[in-house]
Amino acid sequence: MAPQFLIIGAARSGTTALAGALGRHPRIRISTPKEPHFLALHGTPAAFTGPGDRETINRVAITDERRWRALFKPDPQVVWGEGSVSTLYYGAHSVQAIQQYCPDVRMIVILRRPSARAFSAHQYQTGRGWERESFEAALALEPQRIAEGYHHLWHYRRMGLYGEQLQPFIDAFGHDRLLVLDHAEFDSDPRAVLLRCVQFLGLDTEGFDPIAPRTNEGAVRPSGLVAIERALRRSRVIARVMRFVMPRGARDAVRSIGRRTGEIAAETAAELDAYYADDTALLGRLLGDDAPAWARGQVPEASA
Secondary structure, three states, rough: OOOOOEEEEOOOOOHHHHHHOHHHHHHHHEEEOOOOOOOHHHOOOOOOOOOOOOOOOHHOOOOOOOHHOOOOOOOOOOEEEEEOOOOOOOOOHHHHHHHHOOOOOEEEEEEOOHHHHHHHHHHHOOOOOOOOOOHHHHHHHHHHHHHHOOHHHHHHOHHHHHHHHHHHHHHHOOOEEEEEEEEEHHHHHHHHHHHHHHOOOOOOOOOOOOOOOOOOOOOOOOOOHHHHHHHOOOHHHHHHHHHHHHHHHHHHHHOOOOOEEEOHHHHHHHHHHHHHHHHHHHHHHHHHHHHOOOOOOOOOOOOO
8 A cells, every 4th residue: 555645745834734634535544643754764764863853753754664554554435645744855865765655646735935934843843842042043053953963844944945845856757746735825715725635636525624724833832831741742652642532633722822923033034035036936937837926926925
């Protein structure tokens, strides 16, 4: 078994909400975990070195083919998907893996204005208690962190180079196997975007309730709650029990207590937009009319 579709990225662009909403379709199932990371990391144990990497990605990543295939149970009525954002970021590696392990798979990409995506990733890591630096200080530290082996979510600036990351997928699979979505459109009209996804997968909409809950929003949370959550997460047994007795919605509700969102500084947003300009132009050339509005120089997405 192998998935019939992948949500390949980008991180902090709504992939979890998208996967959760598509999983409401009567014929769609999403793997558990949603991000096995196999196609990007297969064959090598995950050994990232950033704060929290051992408790998060190193613990959940599945790099063994047998275990990865076991996520997708045989059922002719079911269309299986997974949503590892590492697939897009490590494209040079994962394209070859897709060709080897699931050559007929279809891929969904959802992209967010890169400066907003970078800030959201920083807020998310801060809210989980791993990030201790300001956004600007973290951007300055990024090259050192990458060299030291921090996992991809710490690559705030680097993960926004979508044109560079999409190029090998388009070269290998063409445009027909890729559906590129705009995070801003998903945010404003989730129903229309979800229906596009279902049609892209060749499924009908009968019995499908296209509702997209907000999940994993980047925000700063009270340090006491973060400390308790981190202490519980250190135990695999307790973490599994919590996932069993508390549905995801309940866990998200607890995580929302005391949550407050920040706002990116205007000068930082402007610097990042300038940094991404050439890559955004490449993205526009690769996708043409299918490019997100902000990549076509139209209505920009808010940076916060």
